[in-house]
Amino acid sequence: MRVDPGDVALCVAEEVESGGRPAPTSPPIVQTSLFTFATFDALAEGLSRESEETVYTRGRNPTVQAVEGKLAALERGEACICLGSGMAAISAVLVGLLEAGTHVLFVNHTYGPTLQLAAELRRYGVSHDVVLDTDPAAVRARMRRETRLVWLESPGTMLFRMADVGAIAAVAREHGALVCVDNSWATPLLQKPLELGADIVVHSATKYLAGHSDVVAGAVVSSGERIRELFRRSYLLLGGVLAPFDAWLLLRGLRTLPVRLRQHEADALAVARFLASHPAVARVHHPALREGGERELAERQLRGWSGLFSFELRDAGRADVARVLDRLRHFRLGVSWGGVESLAISPERRDDGAWLRAHGLPRGLIRLSVGLEGADLLIADLAAALE
């Protein structure tokens, strides 16, 4: 991991305003729905600047603003809005930017609910396509005159394939489209899409950023102007805000993000290498275990690896996947990822492979989120389950 030392300080240090009195180490939770003003003129002035001023907690709240400031700085963006979930963040971007007649191009494997939301937006006249081939020429071939937004995950959902953010951003720019990167896998410590040429970054802060599977949260980072536009057009009106207490949990999670990620990286690599050498495993999908150009891209674009990857059981279907998953003792079965506990799940939920094929996924796929129990224990668990 080659994390910027300044980023580590940003995550760990907490500067709490205390008006000259001894300062608490942890910021207050400003648990209020509204803020009152001394005069009507001051209230009117506050309302005219609701994207900056604390007026009502559906808009700004100091505890939420504390996290927003950190995430904006970590992503090298000018501003951030935090929301009540990753999907609220994604909704705010799609609803805030798109209008009837526009088109979105999803590049690489995309988080399922993001695509489901795009399908719902068809009812509002917004169309979309998915291109799994991340080659910039393949992306260019799918751009349309009305493409307003290119949506990108790198590494992508489920197979963790890399996409060249800079090259794809250049294609989007040729066509006057914006690029939004879902950076949940890498976190701003391991990848900075805005520096690579993207316009907007979204996060499911539920995952590594909060890191303890105890809060659902999301974030959008971009230029000050674009965040103000999203604030006005979708954030404030869709109303999917992050509660002050959840913002406080997210701040607490961020303090240990650098040290957690270092351990997730090391343990996930050890588990991935064990699986890559196991006879029952056909393939491991981890960006560090790619070869050739994709590996070079991963080295160039990422400052390290997080702990989420997948592998394919050899000649397997749903029943084989279920047998292995049911024998795991330390990996627990569940959705989501990025917490301290190790989790396993598979997209093999139906009996035939048609759904998987339609979504560009292989049979026998198992996704692991490697937590912090220790690599030896997890490898022993997998060894026993695969026997």
Ligand SMILES: *Cc1c(COP(=O)(O)O)cnc(C)c1O
């Ligand atoms: C979980 C996830 C989301 C959605 O975030 P929520 O906090 O669950 O709403 C978005 N993108 C990716 C890549 C995710 O894994």
